[in-house]
Amino acid sequence: MGDDIFCINRRKFIGNSLVAASGITVVSTGMLAAGTASAQTPAAAASAGCGPVKLPAVIGYPNNNGVLVERVTYPARNMGTTIVANVFKPAGFDEGKKYPAIVVTHPFSGVKEQTAGLYAQHLAERGFITLAYDASYQGESGGEPRLMEVPAQRLDDISCAIDYLSQQPEVDPARIGSLGVCAGGGYAMCNAQTELRVKAVATVSMFNLGDARRRAMGQLSYEDRMKRLRDAGEQRSNEARGGPVRLVPVVPESPAEFTANTPDLYRQGYEYYVTPRAKHPNSPNRYVFSSLPLQMAFFPYDQIETISPRPILMIVGREGRYKILER
Template sequence: MERVTFQNKGNTVVGNLFRPDGFEQGMRYPAIVVTHPFGAVKEQVSTTYAKLLAAQGFVTLVFDASYQGESGGEPHFSEFPASRVEDIRCAVDFLSNHPDVDADRIGALGICAGGGYTVNAAQTELRIKAAAGVSTFNIGAARRDGVGPLGAQTAEYRTGLLERSAKARTREAAGGEVEMFSLIADNPRFDMNDLSTIPAMYLEGYRYYSEIDPNPRFMGTFALSSLSQQMAFFPFEGIELISPRPLLLIAGSEADTLSYSQDAIAKAKEPKELHVLDGASHIDLYWNPDHVPQVAEKLTEFFTKHL
């Protein structure tokens, strides 16, 4: 593994580069940009898949999103979809000029929100020759409408959040304190004393980030001022533009986010595939040893064929 950096509009993005097993100096390899979920850092699930794909002959690049992890950008712990998509483009810039990479064989993989950002970037970033998402998450739809029946949000609640986000942004512009927001603690419908009130994705995500694969740079709360940008994001609206390049989405049959992958595939043009793993939840595809090898095998088959 090699620690690397690249630039995104003045922000220094910090990443880790993995070379293939049996790497030979002077050869050029196919490469994959791997984009992490909302809240995650590069050392978590994105590295899990980067290592597995590197073992199959790919150069893989993971990185902390701008405004998050070790990367630059203020206010830190902000989630700006436009910046996240640009991170992917800048990662492709980096790989396209790397001496170990065949610039004509670059693919992109995203997990959770990273999947939504990857799909969005691939629509107009033609240097991405094949795109894949694992537990793909539509952050725009989730922030506007909530996640699943338990997380469903009313128009009034949405408007209230936008008003709070606007006030937070005004306060920051005046030099005031950055207000942070929690998707669980700040939702009045969710009760940590009654877990039946909380969507499975959030409960399992809390366990993953706090117990299974904790990291001190994890973004548990985010800058409220960035919420309005998240609501304004429609990642699948131009998804048909990915064709004739291939698209693969992998999701769990029990995921409360499965509908996002189904919606994306319905809008996409061929070649496209939705691969559903029976019995798996959204977070299972981050770490569960019963499912991760199956995901890695499908990704290897996909990228080997198309890169």
């Protein structure tokens, strides 16, 4: 891979979640391997509306368990744009009841129809109302230029999802949890440090995006880091002058790009995001290169003590063996 490919993606995890808090039950759900993706035409967020969900709601996992899936939109408050999300409601949903709810945050470069939707579906099957959304600048949600990865906005996207859920009469605002997958786990953990409406937070294969961008999993020297920052700054200046936006790959485009030094993390990212297993037209395996400095400035653990005494569940896996760390 070239210098421009800075992969962050989810570890291969056939495992399980999530969340415990005051009245929120810890559950364990088996992830199923995703199958062939169906083509889906991206819609402009400005014209997106509430109503029936665009199918498939989850790539490769048919909804055969009576879960109700609804497409919704709500404001990205700080941007003046629109977030597009899928809300999953349990089978036998009762409008007169109050349900615990979970916001599910997708990985870097992912969309709601991939792993975030899969977790949302499984958790809804177990009695939660869940919400899987496209991050700002990505998927069907608003924001320009497309495919930006802006950690500060990613954090507020979670709060915007809580804004939406807290207005729904069927949601118990005292039982809202947050789940993030891969880089989404870093965002969920960081957001919970100051977002006290989150009553419990859980992560699956959490990835520290800031550290990954600064050190490239220990493979990036300080001098190379500074060069990348200079290059990104020059590219941003070029875009400000009207030049084209530069997009770079997130994970390898094919096994031909693998080398002996390619980490399993990169290989597994290709297997999930670039093959029919979970490939989606709204997730083109690209991000805006000039957003790299914003990613390097992300330090997700600086106030982690402020989550206490709320529960944390971190699910990690390596070579098929999984260890649950609770705090």
